[in-house]
Amino acid sequence: MNDRKDRVSGRVASPADDADRAVLLRVADGQLDALQDLYDTYRTMAYSIALRITADASLAEDVVQDAFLGAWRNAARYVEGKGSVKTWLLSIVHHRAVDAVRRRRPTVELPEREDIPPASLTLPDIWLEVAGNLDREEIAVALGSLSDVQREAIELAYFGGLTQQEIAARTGTPLGTVKSRIRLGLLSMRRALVGEDGSDDPATGVGSP
């Protein structure tokens, strides 16, 4: 249990992490072959995520190109952190893909495009730094802990690029219910990943000082 908890809240580096960081260090040094190594390691996951979000093969490739070039240009900044390279990279892909999807929707107000991916990520670096590597089965278990409506709300937000207001409209659900579903779903995932019953979950103290 403590091992799993560490990987969510205290992060333990795996051999794969170390290899990734060695590659990223070379990317930060402007070494093209290192970028190619990074690409070859993560191209399938990166493209699959982009394709899932954009549902457009051509746009997904643009997103992946954009993300890897972002990583190429900003590796030096990231390499000073301690987080998982994989999570950092895939989060850039996710962010760029959502950005691309929203740009195709004329009704959505968009912020100014930022050149530096880490700054424009919705995730603060600290979350990436604590993110270790969990295998797909563990993540599947965590996702399996969600109710259908929780999962729908989280997926529409994360993979659909919808805002909570848009999710409320799309599902015909009050906004407060959407917020609650997302919150409870994320807490449920955390409990599954950390392997605790939530009794020491700091989030349960929300609202109190």
Place this chain on the structure above:
Amino acid sequence: MTHEQAIDLAPAFVLGALEAAEMAAVREHLATCPESHLEFETLGSVVPYLVESPDIELVEPSAALRDRIMAAAAADLAGRSGEPAADTESAPTGPTIAFPSATEREARARTRTGRIGWAMRIAAVVAIVALGGWNLVLQNDLTTARRFDQAVSRVITAAAESGSQTVVLTPTEDNQASGLAAIRPDGSVVLAMRNLPQTTGTEVYETWVIVGDGAPVPVGDFMVDANGFAAVTTRPTTAPPGAIIAVSREPKPGSSAPIGPIVSTGVGLAPSS
């Protein structure tokens, strides 16, 4: 925004599911509010794992994507001023990271061949473009060969002008069209292309300049006969280093956005000092 309002928005914030103004307001709150924001950390800590959802069907990108990314990175590298790009002995950045020295040694040993590999590939594309003329000679098409030679010469002359950028155009997937171009200081593009399928009827090839996230700007169209090559100088436009030059095959002239397939692309490369 009050602390309670920020906490209320935390679940959607960590998923990036707020309107832009709300995202900015929460960021501002997090940057300035002295109170604890454990809710954000607790909810946010699981978000990175969502990208690894097993529900995501794994799909391979096209083989051409790697080349596109590497060509763009190479162009980016060449455009970095004062960067010791060829210095493999420079100290690694991020000295706070420790990793096995053996790994580093191996990595650096591999780098030399890797970098040379890419330089060679880019040089090879240039050579292929130039040698296109030679192939035409072999095909006994001396008039076309001479015209192609003149087209490449024009590009090289334009590329030699102070402030010009060079562009190597490589074929997109399922195409063979490649070329060499120079973006002159006024933003006009001098282009020599080969292996373009012949245009028929109202079809044209359109040249596009794409700057950053901007929409493609059409700068000049041309027709191609059976010899498959083109020598074009486009209208001037704004094309800073890093601009993408793309050539698409359009059903008719005058498109304001590419309708037909893009057959070849390249990135503007500023002369490295």
